[in-house]
């Protein structure tokens with residue numbers, strides 16, 4: 001390589017570098033044309049029926065409909081659900097099954113939906129919240145009944161017995177025995 005070819009190759013190198021930087025610079029200021037996550041999180045359209053994770057359905061008072069029957073646990077094909085329950089005595093003397101812990105392992109769920117289908121009280125559903133990424137597998141194990149169960153309401157007090165009405169006392173003049181009138185001679 002002579003001295004002229006040497007300088008020509010340096011010039012070509014710079015020329016190619018500037019060309020590349022020109023393309024990069026243009027893309028920096030060009031508006032994005034593809035979906036960009038997470039910038040578009042607020043407007044992201046996730047289908048309603050997308051199964052992301054199982055969750056309890058809570059009402060406005062913080063109650064849920066799970067009766068701890070264990071149907072979902074028995075029907076789950078891969079032991080993703082594990083329920084612990086206990087029998088409690090109710091104030092009226094009856095017994096009732098209460099839920100202690102409802103554990104769901106998102107890491108082993110196949111999202112088949114069997115658990116939701118067999119629930120007799122519609123206590124569970126699938127949320128479409130797709131952002132479920134965590135750093136450790138342990139965090140995929142979730143307790144779904146995160147609100148403590150409420151105490152059973154005390155039985156309503158028996159209605160007070162009505163006081164038995166006493167018969168009215170006879171009037172004073174009624175009690176007076178009329179003296180037999182003396183016979184006039």
Ligand code: SF4
Pocket residue numbers: 054075076077078079080081108109110111112113114115116
């Ligand atoms: S969706 Fe299927 S695998 Fe997942 S918890 Fe329910 S029954 Fe089990």
Ligand code: SF4
Pocket residue numbers: 065066067068069070071072073083118119120121122123124
């Ligand atoms: S979620 Fe439904 S099926 Fe599962 S234990 Fe509760 S009531 Fe039974």
